[in-house]
Amino acid sequence: MFREVLHDVTNYLATQSLLVQTISWLVIILLLIVGFYLLVSLLFFPGMYLFNRLTDKNKSNSLSREELLLGQLTLKIHGDSVGEVMEVGSQTARSTYPARLYREKDRKENVLLEKGTKVIIIEFDDQGVAWVIENKNA
Incomplete structure (x- = not known):
């Protein structure tokens, strides 16, 4: 499925000018990076939430x-x-x-x-x- 989509995009962009190809690939790469970041964030969010709840954030050298x-x-x-x-x-x-x-x-x-x-x-x-x-x- 992914290969078919990549093949279709490559064939379509081959018919475009060099400037359009460059901009299109930059946009695709940027979207992939953002998607990867969101995926990693969603995977780590529950763990970080649990970590923050279990650690005492108010502990410091100051006294009550x-x-x-x-x-x-x-x-x-x-x-x-x-x-x-x-x-x-x-x-x-x-x-x-x-x-x-x-x-x-x-x-x-x-x-x-x-x-x-x-x-x-x-x-x-x-x-x-x-x-x-x-x-x-x-």
């Missing part, structure tokens, strides 16, 4: 937000400004996050927490900002 409890300021926080806190409470990779004062009273009183101050990370908001208070036990 529940594990972040203790931190140290790497940029000062003054009143309602945004500083930066580095998580230091675990034995794994250290991560830094933007930080703000948790207590409304501290923000209104323009409390200053200097760089290097030990803090407790209370929570994270939707933008990833850590809300902190000073760790008076450290």
Whole structure:
């Protein structure tokens, strides 16, 4: 079947000019490459889907937000400004996050927490900002 189709195409193209023959063969080769690519993609898709489902894509060196409890300021926080806190409470990779004062009273009183101050990370908001208070036990 394939040989018959190839023979018919070859006979038809033999009657055409060299430019038409060249363009036609390029189109045929391109279609064969695209067809082969689609066939291979369809064959490998189920396996890759299964592989992605079985592997944990969210595994990294960063910690979950529940594990972040203790931190140290790497940029000062003054009143309602945004500083930066580095998580230091675990034995794994250290991560830094933007930080703000948790207590409304501290923000209104323009409390200053200097760089290097030990803090407790209370929570994270939707933008990833850590809300902190000073760790008076450290």
